[in-house]
Amino acid sequence: MPDLLLEFLSEEIPARMQARAAEDLRKLVTDRLVAEGLTYDGASAFATPRRLALTVHGLPAKQSDIKEEKKGPRVGAPDNAIAGFLKAAGLKSISEAKVQPDKRGDFYIAVIDRPGRDAIDVIKDVLHATIATFPWPKSMRWGARSAKPGALSWVRPLHSIVATFGPETEEPAVVPLDIDGIKGGDETRGHRFMAPMPFKVRRFNDYVEKLEKANVVLDPARRANIILTDAKNLAFAQGYELVEDDGLLAEVAGLVEWPVTLMGTFDQAFLSIPGEVIRATIRNNQKCFVLRDPQTAKLVNKFILVANEEATDGGKAIVAGNERVIRARLSDAKFFYETDLKTRLEDRLPKFEQIVFHEKLGTQAERIARIAALAVQIAPSVKAKAVQAERAAALCKADLLTEVVGEFPDLQGLMGRYYAEAQGEDEAVAHAIEDHYKPKGPDDLVPGDPVAIAVALADKVDTLVGFWAINEKPTGSKDPYALRRAALGIIRIVTENELRLPLRALLWRHFGAVARDEALASAITMLHPLNEQIAKISASDIELAVKLEVLVSEKAKQVAKPLLVQAHTYLQQTHDLITFFADRLKVQLREKGARHDLVDAVFSLSGQDDLLMIVRRVEALGKFLDSDDGKNLLAGYKRATNIIRIEEKKDKREYTGAPDAKRYQLPEEKALAEAIDVAKKDASAAVGKEDFAAAMRAMAKLRPRVDAFFDKVTVNVDDMALRENRLKLLNEIREATRAVADFSKIEG
């Protein structure tokens, strides 16, 4: 079976695009080949800084032949119909057609043989189509050809193409490509400096071998492996340890065809700079690795660089050059760091008054003030000292104005901590400054220190409420302000630290703060106890203001009408935002293996805004439903609600409200009614104590009475009053279960 070898030799492909491009090439070419009926045994793609290569092996030499039957007109049809048929079927005369009878008479049938095309011709077409539309993230035109419209575009100028096809036993053929003047061939070149002469290749095996001889390691994984092994060995030989860095390793492997690992040194004096700054300097700017002392875990004054060639002087000039650049970079970093230390963090704050955070959300200074006020507000509920929370919040963004963070934005927070420590801030304050950005992603730790928790929550709540208030919510895959991450961060901080933090009051009030309206914020605080009633009033209600006024008249006569209306709007937005939290929580619990329907069952109970309680309830509910009691109670619940639903539909009325105890006729009715009363009471007492397992157990006691009721009691009796009473009793089951969850949301 023949194999296909492809190589696109170009000028340097950005490291970050290589892996994706190799995968795209493999997928696009093989998908198209399969669509053309050319199936294959295997395919792999590779990338180096200058080439994209693909091998597809075990392809057929030809497509299969296809026999196709085309039905024509009836025998004896008019001449023009016959002529049309001959033309369409490609026949010379009607005698070439078969005649086949069917129910309606005799018809002409043309049997057309479609011989399979040679694979090489199909491959040619497939490659033309693939190259013309190759999905580079950014591509360009070049050279004289770029003057013409429709010129080839590629990630960087494309120089040559290897395209050979043939079985292992024979000299392969060259696929006759012509891509905007670049012809398919069987010649490539090696390393730009070490082996620039062209050479011929036949198929994948000799291609890889010859490339290695010409100082090119084709497989990026192998290059990364060589770098990692050599770097570790170099470090080990001198008693150091490599600080491993997968992102950097992948990038460096994409910058070299022939990795040569070398070690350089920098002045000890630079070790006075924080290790993270040294690493960022050496990593981000120079793409070199840093080393540490395995005993102390502290950085040492060495670095590992990866050159792209074996230099004729053994790498002396390369090491010396890199050392000089790193020296200059570290002097800059040291200068930045020392300059930063000269200004106290609080002295930087006035500058935030000039910096716009977001056009509609005011300046950074305003944002910081909001975060500080919020952190103070949150502090007692997370057992943080309010003074510390306020101080940490006030300073938490100050490092954004430092030179080091200007240079290395990734170090935000961390540098704030260093500078706070240096100026003698309390340890809790310093740590809160660093940790308030956390968790930065799903794998990041959440802050655990009370002050850090208060500031981290305040920062995230302000972000969420702010962008919610100006209607910049995430849509689909677009989430430019990382609001999903902020919500998930809050969820993780609250649940992993087991915090009690009812969200509604917090969010609702903060809408007022974001609106820069203190009167509104305090009005909301006053209105909060009425939130359930206020939420029930529809926004389209033209009498809204009046109704609100009536509602709150007892509570707060001094709240002006427009404020009430605004507060009402914000309450609706708050509920919208809580739904957003619910969605994030669902995603998070689902990832942990919890059932999403259970999350729904808990969230649809009214007034659920305490994340920790929701999670606990979901856990208890999950365990309960795994038990036989839980399963049977759910079955009983479903049976009861099914009956009610059917009857309600039939009668076009609802069966709600308390049943009449005097109408119970059978002992099972009475027993169920009593059991429901007990279960309701016990369950709500348990919920009051936040013992959800006990609440579930209380519910479980209903189970034998429900079963007995269905065994002995007929609901649909002729006595309409009795029937109504029994339906209402069934409804009581539905009502009772709502003490723990909305069972109607539970699936199965």
Added chain:
Amino acid sequence: MAEARLRASDNAHQGNLDPSRSFQGLILALQQYWANLGCVLLQPYDMEVGAGTFHPATTLRALGPKPWNAAYVQPSRRPKDGRYGENPNRLQHYYQFQVILKPSPPDIQDLYLNSLKAIGIDPKIHDIRFVEDDWESPTLGAWGLGWECWCDGMEVSQFTYFQQVAGFECAPVAGELTYGLERLAMYVQGVDNVFDLNFNGRTDEKKVTYGQVFLQAEQEYSRHNFEFSDTAMLFEQFKMAEAACQKYLAAGWANGKKERHLMALPAYDQCIKASHVFNLLDARGVISVTERQSYILRVRELAKACGEAWLATEGGGAG
């Protein structure tokens, strides 16, 4: 300064034009190299610009179908980058060596690498790397793809294939090479402070350093750029340059039809002027973040209109 007077015999002084020992030797070697390849060797544009790209020999000549190969040194001013001569790597005035090749030749990378050899950087000893760096100039309405060229971890040049300039597609595409001359010279001379560069290559008492030539200027201009430049005047100058540019552009269309333009170059001078004045204002910190964007847009509008006008001139390929 009597002994500093040049004598003919000095011309024979060993090594004073060696690019690895003399700043001017480096410039001469690059000029020699690119001139040998047929580039038009231009002199610096006689206006203040932020980069060699602003020279009309690049910005305008990159537009239109006509082939164009040129090389030149361009003094570049970045008022914000001044450090009063106290930073060993940062200057508010420095030299760029600029090469523009249109259409970009197929062997342009090799031509570039050979130019490094010409100044003593042998790629068999030094690690030369092409590291992704996409170029965009918001003020010129221009972008291109290319690399930073690294020598042993040091960025020594920018390499760009212009895709669009002044909002117009480049057809054909030009290749632009920009060498940061001071950086390159520091590298080949092995000095860590720009002011220590040997300017004239002499090692005797006639040695002149970069510091002797430019340190005072760095100090004075930093003072000017950050503290004393007359911002009221500059705001006025920006408006005047903008208005003049628009005026010349409007007046330049022959017979009032938008077919042929007769004053693209003078109009473009005013665009350059506006851009530099904006940089001065920016260095003084008198332009807020939001205003900044609108100033950049205003310069871009001028650049685009100049590009349009240029395409209607003979140099721009109009019939």
